[in-house]
Structure formats: structure tokens, C-alpha cells
Amino acid sequence: MRPSGVGTALRKLLGASAVYGLGSVLVRGLAFLLLPLYTRYLSPAEYGLVALTVTCTVVLGMLYPLGLRGAISRTYYESGTVEERKERVGTLWIAMVLSATLMALVFDRVGPALAAALLPDVPFHPYLRLAVWTAFLGVLGLAPLVLLQARERALAFVLLTLGAALSTTAIIVWLVVRGGGARGYLQGALIGAALAAVPYIALTLREIRPVFRLSILMPALAFSLPLVPHALAGWALEMSDRAILTRFLPLHDVGIYSIGYQLGAAMGLVTTAFNAAWVPFLFGTLKEEGEAAHPKVARLVTYFAMALCFLGLGWSLLVEHAIIIIAAPEYRDAYRITPWVVGAYVFGGLYLVPTNLLFWRRRTRVIPLVTVVAGAANIGLNLWLVPRYGAIAAAWATLAAYGMLLVLTWWSAERLHPFPYEYRRLGLMAGLALALFLTGTFLPFPSTTLEVGGRVLLWLAFPFGLVLLGTIDRTELAVLARLLRGRTERPAEQTGTIR
Known part of the structure; x- marks a missing residue:
């Protein structure tokens, strides 16, 4: 059987992700509404x-x-x-x-x-x-x-x-x-x-x-x-921040933190939709093509990371103004929590990639060990920082814990079986997203209207920055645009840019 190209695989994956994503958006969007x-x-x-x-x-x-x-x-x-x-x-x-x-x-x-x-x-x-x-x-x-x-x-x-x-x-x-x-x-x-x-x-x-x-x-x-300890450690990652907050802060502050966390967890729409489509696609592809599919899978991982960075950047820049529409006035300070949680969910989405590879290779015993370490770190950071800095420290701890979860899982999977990730491209897009976010956060604007407009422009500058940095070329942008519009042409496979 001739292995399918990245364009064909991406078309199939995007189709399933779009359906799963629509369902997730409708369900979680209902909660936001x-x-x-x-x-x-x-x-x-x-x-x-x-x-x-x-x-x-x-x-x-x-x-x-x-x-x-x-x-x-x-x-x-x-x-x-x-x-x-x-x-x-x-x-x-x-x-x-x-x-x-x-x-x-x-x-x-x-x-x-x-x-x-x-x-x-x-x-x-x-x-x-x-x-x-x-x-x-x-x-x-x-x-x-x-x-x-x-x-x-x-x-x-x-x-x-x-x-x-x-x-x-x-x-x-x-x-x-x-x-x-x-x-x-x-x-x-x-x-x-x-x-x-x-x-x-x-x-x-x-x-x-x-x-x-x-x-x-x-x-x-x-x-x-072996995944049961993983679930127990999941308690530490998912719940320990709010449980610890109740020991140092009133339920009022826990409620505001929870709104900010929920707004940041909107990134879960993307990761949930991707993973639901990714698991059957990955397992089926590896079963049919074996290691020959690794470069194609690695390219799709890069595109997934690109989508996470783009969407996470936009939401982090605009949530301060969106919350005025979304929540009652007493919840307005929740926006300070959201960007940190967005970053955590970006890490959590990327964590799914090496995790699913470990599932495929039946090396699940390492997953709970890594989760226990990350969960313990989250608890420790919360206990150390929350009494000193308040609810915002719980968001810092969440970001750090999910970052640790990603790094340790990636390291464990690579140690068992290296995978050809496109590290240069991943690093450049992460650095660009961070630079644009910091610019939008700290750059002074003379009015709210200009601030919103400026942040939107910074957000939309992300794909153009990727082109300028050589992280993605124009042919790939054209392929992605055609795929997102549902066209059936295969210019990537004809030109050889995406193989």
C-alpha cells in the first residue's frame, strides 16, 4: 500500500477534527454563552x-x-x-x-x-x-x-x-x-x-x-x-489549585479564579477536537505504514502546534476586553488568570502527542510516573506561592506544572524511541507567539479602541511572522488555506513541498 502524503493525511484529519471541533465548540460555547x-x-x-x-x-x-x-x-x-x-x-x-x-x-x-x-x-x-x-x-x-x-x-x-x-x-x-x-x-x-x-x-x-x-x-x-495513579495525579493537576485556594482565600476569590480558569480552558476546545480525531488517525496510520509514517506525522504535529500558538495568542491578547461582555462586573478581574491557563492548555495539548505514542507502544507505565511528578509540583508550588501572592500564583503553578508534564513526557518517549519532531520550526513559532503577546500586554495604548485594534493586529501578525522567519513557506500557507476551504486540489503533493 502506497503511503498517503501529508496533504491527504491533513485533509482527512482536518475533516474529522472539524466535526469533533464543532461539537466541542457547541457544547463549551453553550457554557460560555x-x-x-x-x-x-x-x-x-x-x-x-x-x-x-x-x-x-x-x-x-x-x-x-x-x-x-x-x-x-x-x-x-x-x-x-x-x-x-x-x-x-x-x-x-x-x-x-x-x-x-x-x-x-x-x-x-x-x-x-x-x-x-x-x-x-x-x-x-x-x-x-x-x-x-x-x-x-x-x-x-x-x-x-x-x-x-x-x-x-x-x-x-x-x-x-x-x-x-x-x-x-x-x-x-x-x-x-x-x-x-x-x-x-x-x-x-x-x-x-x-x-x-x-x-x-x-x-x-x-x-x-x-x-x-x-x-x-x-x-x-x-x-x-498503571493509568489509575495517572488519574490520581490528574486530581493534583486539575483540582489542587482550587482546593488549596479554599484554605488561604475565601470562596469569593475561588469563584473569580474559576471563571478566569474556565475562560483559559477554552483552548481545550482545540485540544479535545484534535485528540479525538488524532488517536484513530495515528493508530491506523502507524499500523499501516509503520515508521515510514513518522515524517508525515511530525509535520502534522507542527501544524497542530501552530494552531495552538495562533489561537492561544489571540485569546490571551483579547480576553481582557472580552470579559466585559461575558461576565458580570464582580468577575472582571478574572481576566488576569486566563493567559496563564491558556499557556497551560497549550502545553497540555502538545503533551497529548508523546502520550499517544507511548500508548501505541504500550509503554503506559511511564505516564503515571510523569503525571505524579507534575501533580506534586503543582501542589508544592501552590502551597508555596498562593499564601504569598494570592490566586494569580495558582495560575502560575498551573502553567509550570503543565510545562513540566510536557517536558517529562516528551523526554520519556524520546528515550524509549526517538521521533523526528521539527524542533527548529516549533521553537521559532513559540518564540514569536511569546514576543507578540508580551508586546501587546506591555505596549501602552492611548485608548481602549486603539488597544483592541492594536492587539488584533499583533494577533494577525503571527502567520506573517512565521513566513518572514522562514518557519512556513507560502506554498504551505496556500495548501492549508485550500484545505480549510475544503478544496480537493493537491498542490502540496504535486510540488513536493509537503511530503
């Missing part, structure tokens, strides 16, 4: 309470399935027949549900003591108890979503997740507007998860044979269990 409503009906203290509880839901959702979500994806590609795949996925799904049930019951029992020790400002009942069972319901939808991704059925994946998000959001808004406060928000999330579980279970039962075989489960656990 509702920020004015939430900031009107929820005080900063209530929003801080919601943010802490939702973070607990996410962390529990990582713990419950024992890392078997990733094993399902791998199983799809390794199964020889449809019947074998149904048995394997059935075993893994049953194991995830049993594990989630047991853990939820345990946390429901010991939760009050844990909450008093770890989050003294957040009552276990009703807030954290709602998190325990919302996370449990979320596990029920993992298998069908993973299978849709593995089959590269991006549209079905997006429609399913978007439907669940819309119904959940509608319930949350109704309860919050009726004066439910933080409790109403979290109750709405639980009800929405319960409604979404019904079609998820129905779809799962169509795709599995409900058997439970230890001969299938044990090798899968050998692959996935």
Missing part, C-alpha cells in the same frame, strides 16, 4: 462552590473506570472478529460498571470524613454527594463514545454528546433561574447525567456481548491499571 446568566444568578462564592464540586465529579469520573476506557479503544483495533470484539468490549464495560458502583458506594459512605479533611468549605451533603453519583452515571456512557471514535464516526459522536449536553444544560438553567443556586446547578447535572445514561446503555448493549471473562479483563487491567 451562559456565563452572563450564571454570573448573574450565582455569586462568586456560589460559583466557587460549583467549580470545586464539578472538579470533584471530573476526578471521580477518571477514577471509577480503572483506566479501562483506553483499553476499549485498543481492543477495537486488536480484535480479529466482530464476535471477539463484542466479547472483549462487553467484559471491559461490565468491569467498569462494577468498579464504578463499588467506588461510588464507598465514597458515599466515607465522603463526609474525606470532605471535612480535604474541602472543609464544601459540605458533603448535598454538594459532594451529588458529585459522587453524577460521576457514576458518566461511566455508563464511556463505551459507546469510545467505539464511535474508534470507527471514526465523528458526526454520530458529536450528535450524541451534544444532545446530552443540551438536555443537561436546559435542566441546570431552569433550576438556577428558579433560585436553586449552587445546589440547583449540581442537581441539574445529576438529572441530566441520568437522562443521558439511558441511550448510552441502549447503544452499549447493541455493541457488546454481555460476558465477563477474566482472560480478557486481566491483560486489559495490566494495560490500564
Whole structure:
């Protein structure tokens, strides 16, 4: 089989990423559109309470399935027949549900003591108890979503997740507007998860044979269990900043920090969409072409980094003025948090590249070790800096921790098997983005209008700067422009610029 060129591969990857990205934009965009409503009906203290509880839901959702979500994806590609795949996925799904049930019951029992020790400002009942069972319901939808991704059925994946998000959001808004406060928000999330579980279970039962075989489960656990410490360390990366903030600052400040963090986490739209399309593309390409595909994959990584730098630069420059429209006046200072979180999410997006290579090579044991180190660094930096500098220090710590996560994961993957990244291009585009951001941040402007206009120009200068630095040539820009417009020509493959 003749390996496809970078232009063809990029066209395929962009098509899937566009669908996944549209779904992510709609789901998270809905949350952004509702920020004015939430900031009107929820005080900063209530929003801080919601943010802490939702973070607990996410962390529990990582713990419950024992890392078997990733094993399902791998199983799809390794199964020889449809019947074998149904048995394997059935075993893994049953194991995830049993594990989630047991853990939820345990946390429901010991939760009050844990909450008093770890989050003294957040009552276990009703807030954290709602998190325990919302996370449990979320596990029920993992298998069908993973299978849709593995089959590269991006549209079905997006429609399913978007439907669940819309119904959940509608319930949350109704309860919050009726004066439910933080409790109403979290109750709405639980009800929405319960409604979404019904079609998820129905779809799962169509795709599995409900058997439970230890001969299938044990090798899968050998692959996935090393990821459980990774999930625990994920708690340190995702939640420790807000948990530590509650020990030194009031919930009011936690709420403002959480809004700034959420605005910065908009970069997750890009990384989530990319990774959802990237995993099946990468695994399928490496299976078909082997190491011959490495230069092509490395070029696509460069384009991904370019997109992250461009979008992250624009949002970091403009968020100070965008927040005036997005949030209520008492939340305005949240913009100071956002650029640091944007940088962290850029690092987090790039981290996915060596991580997926480690997944492919079945070297997952190194992933939790690296995450533990980065998570511990985040906790340590928060404990050291937050008492001295306040909430902004938590954002600094987040950036540093995700940077450490990227560097250590890259180093671990390279030590096991070097990969031909385009280091010069990556370094130049990162340096250019940083220089433009610092210019826009510290350059004095005589008026708000000129400041907004100047920052927009600095943002749009990024691709032109790449051309001037020789980081990307005009032919590549033309190819990318045609791909983004959906044209079918293949000038890159004709000219040989992108191979």
C-alpha cells in the first residue's frame, strides 16, 4: 500500500477534527454563552462552590473506570472478529460498571470524613454527594463514545454528546433561574447525567456481548491499571489549585479564579477536537505504514502546534476586553488568570502527542510516573506561592506544572524511541507567539479602541511572522488555506513541498 502524503493525511484529519471541533465548540460555547446568566444568578462564592464540586465529579469520573476506557479503544483495533470484539468490549464495560458502583458506594459512605479533611468549605451533603453519583452515571456512557471514535464516526459522536449536553444544560438553567443556586446547578447535572445514561446503555448493549471473562479483563487491567495513579495525579493537576485556594482565600476569590480558569480552558476546545480525531488517525496510520509514517506525522504535529500558538495568542491578547461582555462586573478581574491557563492548555495539548505514542507502544507505565511528578509540583508550588501572592500564583503553578508534564513526557518517549519532531520550526513559532503577546500586554495604548485594534493586529501578525522567519513557506500557507476551504486540489503533493 502506497503511503498517503501529508496533504491527504491533513485533509482527512482536518475533516474529522472539524466535526469533533464543532461539537466541542457547541457544547463549551453553550457554557460560555451562559456565563452572563450564571454570573448573574450565582455569586462568586456560589460559583466557587460549583467549580470545586464539578472538579470533584471530573476526578471521580477518571477514577471509577480503572483506566479501562483506553483499553476499549485498543481492543477495537486488536480484535480479529466482530464476535471477539463484542466479547472483549462487553467484559471491559461490565468491569467498569462494577468498579464504578463499588467506588461510588464507598465514597458515599466515607465522603463526609474525606470532605471535612480535604474541602472543609464544601459540605458533603448535598454538594459532594451529588458529585459522587453524577460521576457514576458518566461511566455508563464511556463505551459507546469510545467505539464511535474508534470507527471514526465523528458526526454520530458529536450528535450524541451534544444532545446530552443540551438536555443537561436546559435542566441546570431552569433550576438556577428558579433560585436553586449552587445546589440547583449540581442537581441539574445529576438529572441530566441520568437522562443521558439511558441511550448510552441502549447503544452499549447493541455493541457488546454481555460476558465477563477474566482472560480478557486481566491483560486489559495490566494495560490500564498503571493509568489509575495517572488519574490520581490528574486530581493534583486539575483540582489542587482550587482546593488549596479554599484554605488561604475565601470562596469569593475561588469563584473569580474559576471563571478566569474556565475562560483559559477554552483552548481545550482545540485540544479535545484534535485528540479525538488524532488517536484513530495515528493508530491506523502507524499500523499501516509503520515508521515510514513518522515524517508525515511530525509535520502534522507542527501544524497542530501552530494552531495552538495562533489561537492561544489571540485569546490571551483579547480576553481582557472580552470579559466585559461575558461576565458580570464582580468577575472582571478574572481576566488576569486566563493567559496563564491558556499557556497551560497549550502545553497540555502538545503533551497529548508523546502520550499517544507511548500508548501505541504500550509503554503506559511511564505516564503515571510523569503525571505524579507534575501533580506534586503543582501542589508544592501552590502551597508555596498562593499564601504569598494570592490566586494569580495558582495560575502560575498551573502553567509550570503543565510545562513540566510536557517536558517529562516528551523526554520519556524520546528515550524509549526517538521521533523526528521539527524542533527548529516549533521553537521559532513559540518564540514569536511569546514576543507578540508580551508586546501587546506591555505596549501602552492611548485608548481602549486603539488597544483592541492594536492587539488584533499583533494577533494577525503571527502567520506573517512565521513566513518572514522562514518557519512556513507560502506554498504551505496556500495548501492549508485550500484545505480549510475544503478544496480537493493537491498542490502540496504535486510540488513536493509537503511530503
